[in-house]
Amino acid sequence: MNSQREINIIYVGAGAVGCFYASRMVQGGGNVRVSMVCRSNYKAVKESGLTMQTRNFGDYHFIPHRVFPNVQVAASEGPDVAESASNSGKWDYVVVTTKALPDIVDESRTIAPIVSPPSPDGKFPGSIIVLIQNGVGVEHLHRERFPQNPIVSAVTVISAEQVSHGVVRQNRWTRISIGAFTDGIGDRLVSGDQKAKQLHKAGEDAVAELNNIWTAGGIKDVEMHDEKGLQLVRWHKLTINASMNPSAVLSGGTGNARMSLDAELRRHLQGVMDEIFAAAPSILGRPFPNSLATPEVILKSTERNTGSKPSMLLDWEADRPLELEVILGNPVRIARSKGVEMPRTQSLYALLKMAQTRKEERKKQQPNKQSKL
Ligand SMILES: NC(=O)c1ccc[n+]([C@@H]2O[C@H](COP(=O)([O-])OP(=O)(O)OC[C@H]3O[C@@H](n4cnc5c(N)ncnc54)[C@H](OP(=O)(O)O)[C@@H]3O)[C@@H](O)[C@H]2O)c1
Known part of the structure; x- marks a missing residue:
């Protein structure tokens, strides 16, 4: 990294994905300073930093620039930049790497204390919000609350877990796809809205900078996309997540490989995937690029993926x-708002939502079984 200015980056969510991508940002050197907001692992990370066990980069130790117990403390203490810096006290990037749970917590409200608006002189574009989360529609609450802040949407293909507080294991893959987000379709860009164009430009600049930072940190497959292109990547990943994840739970805890090898379940998975594969291009007004795997190819490769459980089943x-909501509810609602029905995905959503509600009700009737919501 040759950047002259100091870049202050804060991650909210020091779990598997957050710690991995945060740790790779500092490996490229330069003026990048990465801080973390932790929660249950605060004590361990504050005292000893993070132990990274990675397939791609070996084992290493990552000590964040600053470690905070919550967003409020991060807001009051700030990134500790030089007083002379024009953006003194502000975070350049706020990277959200929590699980996306909009039905439980509005994360745009959570991060609000550390998100600064653009400066009137235009020198500071506002804190750039980066969302590295699964699902679709994860940007909407942030766009509503921060209409002037650039947003970068990110999809990752990685297998990682926090095995104990402060110890993160990356099992395989590193790919991260990034793209600017204005409204998810870029309609306002086409209609000539000047403010949207500026916002989009700031987002694209951020995408290029993030590409440089992660590439310098050794990630070989950072992929930059335009706005619609990135949304297509989100919907493409959904073909896997929205088919496999709920089906694994609703079939009583079945792994992906076994589901793909069971004749009836395979038909079901293919049906959900085909439905999403057909819906996304109509919603976004652009076909999937040929480089993205078809449902048949995904199912074939899943046959070999023995021993792995989808994250939703683990949860x-x-x-x-x-x-x-981000894996099932949002897709169904977004599609419906565009006149596209997704009956298979809707069925999975309705069934799993009720199964979850009933589970919560049972837990409430057993006072010694505490809810983790
Ligand atoms: N892990 C993977 O292999 C993988 C792969 C692809 C995509 N993803 C996606 O990436 C996203 C992150 O997943 P993950 O596996 O990294 O999840 P994770 O390991 O559960 O990490 C999430 C972290 O966020 C913390 N957190 C939640 N709310 C917080 C708050 N208000 N303040 C501070 N910290 C907070 C959690 O703290 P607590 O520990 O206290 O709950 C946890 O440490 C998800 O959308 C997931 O679907 C994950």
Whole structure:
């Protein structure tokens, strides 16, 4: 990294994905300073930093520039930049790497204390919000609350887990796809809205800068997309997440490989995937690029993916909240608002939502089984 200015980056969510991509940002050197807002792992990370066990980069230790117990403390203490810097006290990037749970918490409200608006002189574009989360529609609450701040939407293909507080293991893959977000379709850009164009330009500049930072940190497959292109990547990943994840839970805890090898379940998975594959291009007004795998190819490769459980099944088994809305509810609602029905995905959504509600009700009737919501 040759950037002259100091770049202050804060991650909210020091879990598997957050710690991995944060740690790779500092490996390229330069003026990048990465701080973390932790929660349950605060004590461990504050005292000893993070132990990274990675397949691609070996084992290493990552000590964030600053470690905070919550967003409020991060807001009051700030990034500790030089007094002379024009953006003194402001975070250049706020990277959200929590699980996306808009039915439980509005994360745009959570991060509000550390998001600064653009400066009137135009020198500071506003804190850039980066969302590295699964699902679709994860940007909407942030766009509503921060209409002037650039947003970068990011999709990652990685297998990583926090094995104990402060110890993160990356099992395989590193790919991160990034793209600017104005309204998800870029309609306002086409209609000539000047403010939207500026916002989009600031977002694109941020995408280029993030590409430089992560590439310098050794990530070989950072992929930059335009706005619609990135949304297509989100919907494409959904073909896997929206088919496999709820089906694994609703079929009583079945892994992906076994589901793909069961004749009836395979038909079902293919049906959900085909539905999303057909819906996304109509919603976004652009076909999937040929480079993205078709449902048949995804199912074929899933046959070999033995031993792996989808994250939603792991969350279900551990009584943690599910990313139900961003993986099922939002797609169904977004499609419906564009006149596209997705009956298979809607059925999965309705069934799993009720299963979750009933599970919560049962837990409330057993006072010693505490809810983790
Ligand atoms: N892990 C993967 O392999 C993988 C792969 C692709 C995509 N993804 C996606 O990436 C996103 C992140 O997943 P993940 O696996 O990294 O989840 P994770 O390991 O559960 O990490 C999320 C972290 O966010 C923290 N957090 C939640 N709310 C917070 C708050 N208000 N303030 C501070 N910290 C907060 C959690 O703290 P607590 O520990 O206290 O709950 C946890 O440490 C999800 O959308 C997921 O679907 C994950």
